[in-house]
Each structure stands twice: as structure tokens, then as C-alpha cells.
Amino acid sequence: MDFLRPETLAEALELKASRPDAVPIAGGTDVMVELNFDHRRPGALLDLTRVPELRQWSDGLRIGAAVPYARIIDELGTALPGLAMAARTVGSPQIRNRGTVGGNLGAASPAGDTHPVLLASDAVIEVASTRGPRMIPATEFYLGVKRNALEPDELIVAVHLAPAAGPQQFAKVGTRNAMVIAVCSFAISLFPGENRVGAAVGSAAPTPRRAHEAEAFLAAELDFATPKPLLDSVKREFGELVSRAASPIDDVRGSAAYREHALAVMARRTLGWAWQELLSRKNRGGEQSCA
Amino acid sequence: MTLTPAELTSAVSGGIGTSPQRPDGNLKVRGEFAYASDLWHEDMIWGATLRSPHPYARITSVDITEALQVPGVYAVLTHSDVPGRNLYGLEHKDQPVLAVDVVRYQGEPIALVGADHPETARRAMKKIVVGYEVLEPVVDMETAADDTPLHPGGNLVRHVPIRRGSQDVAAEVVVTGRYEVGMQDQAFLGPESGLAVPADDGSVDLYIATQWLHVDRSQVAAALGLPEEKVRLTLSGVGGAFGGREDLSMQVHACLLALHTGKPVKMVYNREESFYGHVHRHPAVLYYEHGADRTGKLVYVRARMYLDGGAYASSTPAVVANAATLGVGPYEVDNVTVDAYGVYTNNPPCGAMRGFGAVQAGFAYESQMDKLAEALGMSPVDVRVRNAMTEGSVMPTGQVVDSAAPVAQLLKLVQDKPLPAGTSSDLRELPGGVSNTTHGEGVVRGVGYAVGIKNICFSEGYDDYSTARVRVSMVNGSLAAAVHTAACEVGQGLVTIMQQIVRTELGIELVTVLPMDTTIGNGGSTSASRQTYVTGGAVKAACALVRDRLAGRTDIGDEVIDETTEWRHRATEAIDPETGQGNAHVQYGFAAHRAVVDVDVELGLVRVVALDCAQDVGRALNPQAVVGQIQGGSAQGLGLAVMEEIQTSGGKVRNPSFTDYLIPTVLDMPPMSIDVLELADPHAPYGIRGVGEPPTISSTPAIVAAIRAATGLALTRVPVRPEHLTVT
Numbered sequence A: 001m002d003f004l005r006p007e008t009l010a011e012a013l014e015l016k017a018s019r020p021d022a023v024p025i026a027g028g029t030d031v032m033v034e035l036n037f038d039h040r041r042p043g044a045l046l047d048l049t050r051v052p053e054l055r056q057w058s059d060g061l062r063i064g065a066a067v068p069y070a071r072i073i074d075e076l077g078t079a080l081p082g083l084a085m086a087a088r089t090v091g092s093p094q095i096r097n098r099g100t101v102g103g104n105l106g107a108a109s110p111a112g113d114t115h116p117v118l119l120a121s122d123a124v125i126e127v128a129s130t131r132g133p134r135m136i137p138a139t140e141f142y143l144g145v146k147r148n149a150l151e152p153d154e155l156i157v158a159v160h161l162a163p164a165a166g167p168q169q170f171a172k173v174g175t176r177n178a179m180v181i182a183v184c185s186f187a188i189s190l191f192p193g194e195n196r197v198g199a200a201v202g203s204a205a206p207t208p209r210r211a212h213e214a215e216a217f218l219a220a221e222l223d224f225a226t227p228k229p230l231l232d233s234v235k236r237e238f239g240e241l242v243s244r245a246a247s248p249i250d251d252v253r254g255s256a257a258y259r260e261h262a263l264a265v266m267a268r269r270t271l272g273w274a275w276q277e278l279l280s281r282k283n284r285g286g287e288q289s290c291a
Numbered sequence B: 001m002t003l004t005p006a007e008l009t010s011a012v013s014g015g016i017g018t019s020p021q022r023p024d025g026n027l028k029v030r031g032e033f034a035y036a037s038d039l040w041h042e043d044m045i046w047g048a049t050l051r052s053p054h055p056y057a058r059i060t061s062v063d064i065t066e067a068l069q070v071p072g073v074y075a076v077l078t079h080s081d082v083p084g085r086n087l088y089g090l091e092h093k094d095q096p097v098l099a100v101d102v103v104r105y106q107g108e109p110i111a112l113v114g115a116d117h118p119e120t121a122r123r124a125m126k127k128i129v130v131g132y133e134v135l136e137p138v139v140d141m142e143t144a145a146d147d148t149p150l151h152p153g154g155n156l157v158r159h160v161p162i163r164r165g166s167q168d169v170a171a172e173v174v175v176t177g178r179y180e181v182g183m184q185d186q187a188f189l190g191p192e193s194g195l196a197v198p199a200d201d202g203s204v205d206l207y208i209a210t211q212w213l214h215v216d217r218s219q220v221a222a223a224l225g226l227p228e229e230k231v232r233l234t235l236s237g238v239g240g241a242f243g244g245r246e247d248l249s250m251q252v253h254a255c256l257l258a259l260h261t262g263k264p265v266k267m268v269y270n271r272e273e274s275f276y277g278h279v280h281r282h283p284a285v286l287y288y289e290h291g292a293d294r295t296g297k298l299v300y301v302r303a304r305m306y307l308d309g310g311a312y313a314s315s316t317p318a319v320v321a322n323a324a325t326l327g328v329g330p331y332e333v334d335n336v337t338v339d340a341y342g343v344y345t346n347n348p349p350c351g352a353m354r355g356f357g358a359v360q361a362g363f364a365y366e367s368q369m370d371k372l373a374e375a376l377g378m379s380p381v382d383v384r385v386r387n388a389m390t391e392g393s394v395m396p397t398g399q400v401v402d403s404a405a406p407v408a409q410l411l412k413l414v415q416d417k418p419l420p421a422g423t424s425s426d427l428r429e430l431p432g433g434v435s436n437t438t439h440g441e442g443v444v445r446g447v448g449y450a451v452g453i454k455n456i457c458f459s460e461g462y463d464d465y466s467t468a469r470v471r472v473s474m475v476n477g478s479l480a481a482a483v484h485t486a487a488c489e490v491g492q493g494l495v496t497i498m499q500q501i502v503r504t505e506l507g508i509e510l511v512t513v514l515p516m517d518t519t520i521g522n523g524g525s526t527s528a529s530r531q532t533y534v535t536g537g538a539v540k541a542a543c544a545l546v547r548d549r550l551a552g553r554t555d556i557g558d559e560v561i562d563e564t565t566e567w568r569h570r571a572t573e574a575i576d577p578e579t580g581q582g583n584a585h586v587q588y589g590f591a592a593h594r595a596v597v598d599v600d601v602e603l604g605l606v607r608v609v610a611l612d613c614a615q616d617v618g619r620a621l622n623p624q625a626v627v628g629q630i631q632g633g634s635a636q637g638l639g640l641a642v643m644e645e646i647q648t649s650g651g652k653v654r655n656p657s658f659t660d661y662l663i664p665t666v667l668d669m670p671p672m673s674i675d676v677l678e679l680a681d682p683h684a685p686y687g688i689r690g691v692g693e694p695p696t697i698s699s700t701p702a703i704v705a706a707i708r709a710a711t712g713l714a715l716t717r718v719p720v721r722p723e724h725l726t727v728t
């Protein structure tokens, strides 16, 4: 097996073009498991850890594909609270030191923790090849179980995500209190300026999925300009719509019925927390202008 | 380079009753300790095992032609290459070294490959063509005895009845229940590994991670058709065992390949293979009926239990006897009717695991005690104390408990401990942890109690002994001792205990623990919480012989004092096959837990907030190691309560990996408050009482009781899953 170690993005793209069989490796937390289990025998590994363009983030925000979770938590927690919350639930400290959002996208597991956040926050995935770059909205990126929209010669370069316009939340159910793969997960982002909400489910369908009806329901129901405490009936209906967006299966990690139930509960609760945050921000803002 | 087990020396002082450092502690913490998977030998080749994908099938053909042609392959072996007896087993010799014409569980070994590289071996393995006629597996333990016979004698491995007192007495208050225990895995962190090195005279050396060198040796020798002295075993670094290494895994396989190829052969299982490569805890279905008078005094207990032994017997007979004889728990009951059945099925073979039959019964009888408390309007602690056995109580077997049995005291100790503060607002301390599923919504607290009983050492008349050799000579002008046994250190700390005993008995500070091997007599199994008791007893006895010869001297010049002795605990008896009566056990151990849980009742997620324990250990030879055993045993019980299960479907394992077989992390296991009682047992060396297993028994039912208290749900199956708690 060849081990290719490009030093620049251009070089990485050249290598990927000439060796489409080369498997990119960033943190290696998925790739090495697959190699160890003999699920994959690639002719070459393409190491992305030395490519500076992939290891940085810039204001705006453009996050390099190979920025590890630990840095997202430390450096981007304020700008991207939803992504940081999801990053915090990934694996263990060791995994968070190595693992990356680019790797999560590359693996495209329906259980990947960052996917619901990327969907709920309108992320755009920047990919590139020697033929040039492409911008793929997250909603078009996930094609099937562990299948994404990358062409064989393309690499994931960055994720574009606007700094949070409003409160964000992420929640994930697992049968252990740490280091656990999602039985199901849910992300919500409020966009107060646009009077809308982003919502998406993970690990509850062949791909991570946006909950369009649930989003539309809240856009119609919520008053962002003069927010009032949420009615229970609104939270409940939202929960139902979120769980209807899923098409889960029974597997070793949980039953389909449980997943639908848990999604509804998580949707209700996270909406409550996000809305509460919005209310208290408004209140604080109000107090300040009075003073 | 040749890397084989090294001598362990530590210069730290510390006799019994202190907690000196482990001689292997620093190495392990620094990652420098050589585990069996690190074994290396010049010129060695690698072995791999072809296993059945089917739980039950007839083998119609095995074609190894293509596999043999793979460059780098030295040998491909099948059952016809087994020179001796192609059957082994701890109690019944019913398990083939390599399958002949039928496979009875998914993962059963069929052929072996030896090759110059593990990868080559794996590739060649894929070229072996096996023809199968797939058969309908037997998977239901309750009906297995009447189903298709999987072995010549039928599917009932053992039935243990217990009949004590009246068999048809009635009671004022009666509670019944059906309970289920899922299949737990030992989940030791160091997977099975070994290295077999052939010698010119046709003999073989096997370096292996195991729990019982001598019983491995006798089974390996029989399979190889060699006299026992031609099979030499040396213990390699063992990364945990918990019962899972009491049966053979690759012992015979590696030796077969080595003798066949004339080359050293290394075998290492990966995690997935490990799930197929060792026995698990018996899943069980248990039916109970408890009758009591209005004051809460038990009038009778009736129980019918099924334990699924899977495809081969392993230690099923002894597990069934434990479940039966300990089946009413640490309570005085005059009228007992128990029938425990161990059966063959096509599920994964089950055998020894920490708690050994007492765990399954413990979950059921403690659940029943809570049910009884509720029916009587009594507190869970009061109903237990009302019936608690004490020294002098009579077991359902008729055996009189002839040393401390402080059951009520243990319960009161955990009851009187301060309760933890209310539900936290720190995510890490809430159900779901940083997965951020609740900020307090839906969280309900519950408290539960349980107490358990475990037999210590081997039972039912087994000649349970250990052999120890202690050698003393001068090193740098001072007396130094070396201690040699075949008793396996599997992580529990026997190496430290042996050093402490020698220091105390001989007053010699420098004590070297020699590698454990079969050049000395049997050390017995590292199981049944017995090594400190039995091998500790043997080391103590050997020290006494050495001490006599030392006669107070501190300088013995060039003399070497070398004494070897066997030591056995007092004899036990077989139980009557019809009534279960008899002095079956040598000692009983007791532990009690109080669990406090926060349950997110809407999501069905659990966080164990506190898991406090009180246990009598007779005498704490190493207080820190005692507490470590209690923490570990409690954690393993927590795992069974809320997450650990090998899920099977039609006999197939659905989760053979640590991705989906979950064991507790540090965020699942709370810090514990532990009370250690030291009520010496006059029959045991230093008064000690086995420590390792009792906490595993009471931890699980205490946690489930706490979850019931929080939710009001019946919860009759462990592990409790979110589906059970949310009724989805």
C-alpha cells in the first residue's frame, strides 16, 4: 500500500486525480478501523494532515476539512454552538483530537454526529478536484448509507457555515453516557432575522435528513420579532413532525419505534432550550436599552 | 529477538494488611508490560482460524487445496490432523478441537492456517471451501431439552433439584415473577493470544494468556496425543479474564500448527474473533414464587431456572449448581423447591464469568424481595433484614453457614450512608451526559437496594488445591526470596499478594515472583474468588516450611532453602442428586449495594448517581486491591444492569464489537463509597474471604431496583434498555 503525503492542496488534488483509488485519510478514526477489520484494502492512502489549507478556519466561516473536533470545540464554540455541541459528543478525547468534520462527511455514516447540525445550519460543502471547485449544499451531499456526492477525483476542502444567527442545539441519544454511536440525534438552528428554523435528524433514516415539514410548521407558528413563551402544543406538534421526517429501522442499537419516540422528545426539548435562550437574549437586550 | 514472560521484582516493602505497589504496576501504566499479544519469536509464523458462519449445519465437504497453494502458507489443518482426542471440555469432553461433520455454533473452528504473515493466513483462509447443509438451530433455552438433540445424550446438560422442608406449604402473601438475564461478555481488554514453540523431541512450549495452566495442559496434551510432560505452559501477560479464559481458545490450535510445521506459531484474535473465541455468561430465564407471612418472614421459595449453555457444556454443570444452591439468596428459608436446568442450544457457548450462576439467580431473587416488600408495605431493607441469614443459618442445601454472614449489617451500612445531593445541572452528571438530551426534564431519582451471596472456591467435592514453592538465598548480603506457582495472575493482583505473604511470613523484603508455569504443580483456576485463599494459603504454608529451616538466621551463606508444598481448603461434598442436600461449598461471601439513579423517564436513559457498597472480606490482605475488586465488580454489575448484552438472533451474534457491545465508561460509573468489613473466617488463611465476585451479584439488582423506584415499571429483564423504560 502506498502512503502519499502531499504538502499542499494543489499537490493533494493532483495525487487524487492520478490515483482515484487512493483513500484520503485525515484523523484516520474511520479509515484505520476499516483497515484493521479488513473491510477495505486500498492501493494507497492519501494523508491530508500535512495540507495547511485543510487545517485552518477563517472568519465567515470557512472551516478546513481536516480541522479536528477538539479545535472546533475550543475555538469555534461561540460562533458555532451547534457544531461544537455535536463535536463534543463524538467519541472520546482521543477521537476528538484526531477526528474531523471532513472525515465525518467522507464517511457519510447516517450516524455521523455533525450531519444534522450541518443540515440544520445551511452548511455548504466545498469540494475540489484538478477540474476545479464545487459548492454542494449539505442537503444535496448525503446520497445514501455511507454514500456522498463526491466524485472519485474530488476531495472535501472545507465546510462553509455562517456564524450562528440565533440559538442552536444538538442532542443525541445513546445507551451509554459517553463514547457512544447515536441511536438517533437531532439538531436545531434558529434564524430569528429570517423568521425560520432549521431542523434535521440523524441516525434515523438511510441518510441524515432535514425535517422540512417541522421547519415550515415553526416558521408559520413562531413570532421571532416579539417572542412569547412557547405553548406546549407547539413543541408537541413540532416533535411529532420531526419524528415523522424519519424512517428508522430496528437494529442492535435501538428499535424504530423508540427512535421515533426519542426524536420527538429531543425535538421538543431542544426547541424549548433554543427558544428560552432567544427569550432571555431579548430580555437582556431590552434591559440594556432601557438603562 | 525473543520476548517471553519476565520475572517480576519489586523492592517495595509491605506485608499483609498494607497496599504496596504492584510489581507490574508501573510497566502496565507506562504501556511497557508485555501482554500475550506482544509475544515474539524469531522465525515465527502466524496462525488463523476458519470459523463457521452458521449456528447449526452439517459439514458436507472441506476443500483446502487452493488455500495450500497460497505462497507463504505452511499448513492448513482440519480435524483429521488432530493426532490425539479431538474433544475437550472443562467438565464434559464434548467440544471438538476442530469440527468434524457438524458445527453447533456460529464461530466454531473448522480449520487452521499457518502462514508467514497474518495477512497471508487470512487470505488463505478465505480460499478454504466448506460445504454446509444448514440446519434449523435450537435457540430457546426453555424448550431446548425437548428439541432436536444436539449431542448424543440430548440437550439437558444438568438438572439440579433442591428440596428442603415442606414442598406444599402455603403462605399469606405470595409474589411470583419471571425474570430474564441477557448474555453478558467478560469483555476483557487483552484478546486471546498465544505462542507455541515446538522442540526437537516432539514436545512443545506454549506461552499463553489463560486462567488455569494445568487444566489447559491436560486438555492440550490429550488433543495432541502427547504425555503431559511434553506440553509445557508458561503464563504470558494476561489482559483480564473474568472467567472467559477458563476454557481453551487457541491453545491446541497453536500447538497443532507448531508441531506440524516445526515452527513457532503465534495466534492473536482480534476483538470480533474474541467474541466468538470464548464462552460468555449464561443467559437465563427464571421463574420464582416467594411466600411470606404478614410480618415479612419468608415461608417458602420456589424457583425454576433455565440457563442457556449454548453449543458445548463448558462449566454449565457447576454454573447450574451455583444458581440452584444459592438460588434463594442470603436469606433463611425453611421450605425450598428449586429446579435449575442447564441446556445445550445452538447459541454461543457459555461458561464461567464472574459471579458464575449466582448473578442470574441474584437478579431474580432480589427482584422478588422488592416485590415482596411492596406487597407487604415494608421497606426493601426491612424485608431483607427480616430474613437475613447470619452465622449458623442453614442453606437450602442443609449446609450450616459456619462463619460470619453479616447480611443485615451490610444492608444497614449502605442504608445509613449519606445520600447524594439532588439532580445535578452539570451535563456530565445527567442521564445522557454531554449528549445533551436533558437539562433536567423528565429526570426522576430512584434508590434501590440489593444483597447477594456467592460461594468462594471450588465446590461439590472438587479437590481444590494449589502448589507453591518458596526459595530463599542471599542476594547482596541480605536474604531474598523467590515465589513460584502456577496460579495465574490475570490482573487481579495475586503477584502482589504473594509478595506480601512472603514478607510477612519470612520478614524478607526482596521477593521475586517467578513466571507462572507448569514446571511446578497445579495452582488451580483463577476463578471462584479463590486465588488469595488457596494459592495464598499454599504460599503461606511453603513459607512456614522455609521458616523452620531458616531457624531465625539472617545470613545463610551459600545455602539455598527451597520448599514446595501443596495446600488445600477443607473438603466439600457432592450434593444429593434428588434433594440437593449436602455441604457443597467451603465459604460464602456477601456484599450489599445501595444504588441511586437518575432516570430520564421520557427518553429511557439512566445515569447511576451513586453505587455504594459494603462487603465482608474476612481480612483485607491488600486494602487497595480489595477496594479495586469491589469497584470493578460493581462496574461489571452496572454493565449488566443497563447496557451489556451480546444480542443474538437465530443463534447469530449481532454485535461482536465494542462499537455495539457497550461496557461502562468513567462517565457511567460513579465514584463509590465502600465499607469493608473484616470479620475473620477461622477456616481460611489469615481469615480471608474471597472478594472478587460478591460485588458483581448485588450491583445489578440494586441498580434495577433503583430504576424501578424511579419509574414504577416492573423491569424483569436485564440489561434494561431505553425501549423498556419508554415502553416503545
Ligand SMILES: Cc1cc2nc3c(=O)[nH]c(=O)nc-3n(C[C@H](O)[C@H](O)[C@H](O)COP(=O)(O)OP(=O)(O)OC[C@H]3O[C@@H](n4cnc5c(N)ncnc54)[C@H](O)[C@@H]3O)c2cc1C
Pocket (backbone or CB within 6 Å): A023, A024, A025, A026, A027, A028, A029, A030, A031, A032, A033, A048, A065, A066, A089, A090, A091, A092, A095, A098, A099, A100, A101, A102, A103, A104, A105, A106, A107, A111, A112, A113, A114, A154, A155, A156, A157, A179, A180, A181, A182
Ligand atoms: C472509538 C470511536 C468512536 C467514535 N465515535 C463517534 C461519534 O461519537 N460520532 C461520530 O460521528 N463518529 C464517531 N466515530 C467515527 C469517526 O471518528 C468520525 O466519523 C470522524 O469524524 C472521522 O474523521 P477522521 O478525520 O478521523 O476521518 P478519516 O478516518 O480520516 O476518514 C473518514 C472517511 O472520510 C474520508 N475523508 C477524510 N477526509 C476527507 C477529505 N478531506 N476529502 C475526502 N474524503 C475524506 C476518508 O477517505 C474516509 O472514507 C468514532 C470512531 C471511533 C474509532
